[in-house]
Amino acid sequence: MTHIVIVGGGVGGLELATALGRKLGRKGTAEVTLIDRNHTHIWKPLLHEVASGSLDAELDAVNYRVHAHRNGFHFELGTLCGVDRSHKRIQLAPLVDDTGDEILPHREKAYDYLVLAVGSVSNDFNVEGVSQHCIFLDSPGQAQVFHQRLVDRFIRLDQELESGQVDRKLRIAIVGGGATGVELSAELFKAREWFSTYGLKTITPNHLEVSLIEAGPRLLPALNERISAGAHRELLKLGVKVRVATAVVSASKEGLTTKEGELIRADLMVWAAGVKAPGYLAGIEGVETNRMGQLLVEPTLQLKGDPDIYALGDCAGFGMTGPDGEQRWVPPRAQSAHQMAACIASNLRRRLKDKPQQPFQYKDMGSLVSLSEYSAFGRLMGGLARGGISLEGKVARLAYVSLYRMHQAAIHGWPRAMLLAFTDKINHFIRPRFKLH
Numbered sequence: 360m361t362h363i364v365i366v367g368g369g370v371g372g373l374e375l376a377t378a379l380g381r382k383l384g385r386k387g388t389a390e391v392t393l394i395d396r397n398h399t400h401i402w403k404p405l406l407h408e409v410a411s412g413s414l415d416a417e418l419d420a421v422n423y424r425v426h427a428h429r430n431g432f433h434f435e436l437g438t439l440c441g442v443d444r445s446h447k448r449i450q451l452a453p454l455v456d457d458t459g460d461e462i463l464p465h466r467e468k469a470y471d472y473l474v475l476a477v478g479s480v481s482n483d484f485n486v487e488g489v490s491q492h493c494i495f496l497d498s499p500g501q502a503q504v505f506h507q508r509l510v511d512r513f514i515r516l517d518q519e520l521e522s523g524q525v526d527r528k529l530r531i532a533i534v535g536g537g538a539t540g541v542e543l544s545a546e547l548f549k550a551r552e553w554f555s556t557y558g559l560k561t562i563t564p565n566h567l568e569v570s571l572i573e574a575g576p577r578l579l580p581a582l583n584e585r586i587s588a589g590a591h592r593e594l595l596k597l598g599v600k601v602r603v604a605t606a607v608v609s610a611s612k613e614g615l616t617t618k619e620g621e622l623i624r625a626d627l628m629v630w631a632a633g634v635k636a637p638g639y640l641a642g643i644e645g646v647e648t649n650r651m652g653q654l655l656v657e658p659t660l661q662l663k664g665d666p667d668i669y670a671l672g673d674c675a676g677f678g679m680t681g682p683d684g685e686q687r688w689v690p691p692r693a694q695s696a697h698q699m700a701a702c703i704a705s706n707l708r709r710r711l712k713d714k715p716q717q718p719f720q721y722k723d724m725g726s727l728v729s730l731s732e733y734s735a736f737g738r739l740m741g742g743l744a745r746g747g748i749s750l751e752g753k754v755a756r757l758a759y760v761s762l763y764r765m766h767q768a769a770i771h772g773w774p775r776a777m778l779l780a781f782t783d784k785i786n787h788f789i790r791p792r793f794k795l796h
Contacts, residue, residue, distance in 0.1 A: 361389040361711060364449065364470040366439050368395035368423055369403055371672040371696030372476030374769045378704040380432030388711065391432035392468070394451070395423060398436065401499045402766050403478070404693050407539055409502035410629075411546035412509070412553070412794040413731070416499045421770065430770075437466065439477065442643045444665055449473065472667055472710075474703060475654065479634035479673035479691055482651075488610035493630035496539060505629065509550065510796065512626055516566060517559040528568050532615050532623055534607050535631035536573025537581070538728050541590055543629065544571045544599045545730035553793035570600040570623055572615065574632070577603055579736075581690070582726055586736045589751060593734050607632075634691055636674040649676040649688065658718035660703055669703050672696035679721055689721045693762070697769065698722065727759040735759050 363383070365376050376393040383389040399420035401409065408414035427434040437451035447470055454463040481495040494505045512529050519527045531547060533540045551567045571578070571594065578594075578601065579587045594601055606618040614624040636652035647655040647663050653676030655663045660675065662668040670676075673691035677699075681687045689695050698721060706716040727737030727750070735755035739748045750758055767776040 361471045363389050363391045363472045365474040366394045367476035367478055368393055368400050369478045370693045371700040373400050375700040375704055376432045377430045377770045380430040384431030393432055394435045394437045396438040402763055406496045406502045407543040407546055410496055410505040411550045412506050413546055415794045474669045476671050477637055477674050480637055481630055482633040482635040489630050492610040493628040495630055513554050517561050520561040528566050530568045530625045531627045532570045532625035533629045534572045536578040539631040540571055541578055541728055544569050544594055545733055548597045549731040564598055572605050573603045574606045590736050593730050659706055659716040660719050671699035671703055694724050729759045
């Protein structure tokens with residue numbers, strides 16, 4: 360039986376495994392295996408909500424094993440550490456617990472077709488001190504680490520204020536004015552409101568200082584200037600200290616140092632200034648990568664030089680011609696992974712039937728940015744820079760939420776996705792609105 364192995368259970372990887380499991384796995388046409396280093400899946404665009412506490416990852420995550428059982432594929436826990444292309448086998452690193460005891464040994468797994476959907480990691484651009492002192496938001500685990508530190512700092516701040524230290528503040532610095540940085544900045548002010556509601560009443564808006572630092576001339580460079588300016592204004596109204604055209608050259612325990620030598624003091628620091636493909640991909644013998652470390656792929660999303668390996672999502676380098684006629688890469692967004700997963704699912708089914716594969720065509724459906732419950736901005740249908748429909752406020756917020764519902768529909772089907780949406784509405788009234796631990 361043909362064995363299809365998918366490494367990475369993010370947006371694209373999980374949607375692909377689900378589609379192939381339903382179409383091929385259940386019918387015994389192929390054996391489909393999904394491999395991921397985590398036990399559960401969280402939609403990556405929501406990690407900033409996990410970090411702030413607006414989303415409880417323990418309650419909203421999809422368990423891979425349960426989902427695999429329901430949808431006709433297999434799940435295996437593991438971390439990719441090598442690919443033997445000549446023998447069509449992958450290597451998985453030993454799995455150890457938090458005490459260092461080995462749970463699973465180093466393993467090898469054979470494949471007929473391999474799909475790499477390992478996503479991306481934060482790019483610190485080798486800035487001094489960033490990896491030691493800043494928190495990245497690449498995974499649910501990292502988002503939960505930030506959230507726990509946020510909770511601890513708020514509790515400490517409340518105690519200090521009650522003891523008479525009225526000059527104390529919680530200072531948070533976020534580097535990167537893209538969607539993650541902008542959305543997290545707004546979520547932090549909503550978190551402060553909920554902490555005050557749930558007992559930490561001495562903390563006022565004046566006791567939270569959030570600095571959003573962007574090296575470029577404006578926030579949200581992927582969106583047009585009108586939307587960028589609108590988001591900028593809303594963040595200033597909330598109290599965010601927005602600093603554009605400000606390059607960070609080092610990070611330390613005290614804070615961030617700018618190119619001009621200024622120290623921006625911070626108790627917590629988040630680095631969200633860009634992404635790159637995981638470095639180990641470049642170590643796969645015979646593959647080609649671009650400057651971001653992405654695997655170069657053919658129009659059918661097969662790796663250049665190896666037709667039995669596919670790549671999708673943030674780790675795939677797919678060149679295209681932009682609306683201005685310039686050559687560029689398909690952007691590392693959830694919508695890209697979603698579209699690539701659908702293309703590969705179709706191509707693998709066609710391949711098993713000895714039919715020609717179809718080239719991937721990226722359709723830019725626009726972009727949406729949510730400033731927590733305060734506001735939202737974006738553009739739909741027609742690209743980011745021009746054309747399409749501009750949205751703001753409640754309509755944009757509704758469109759933003761609908762993107763998550765579409766992902767849920769892709770992995771659960773629309774009936775179950777609607778039930779999950781209904782359950783969320785009920786939980787809105789019976790569960791705490793904010794994760795406090």
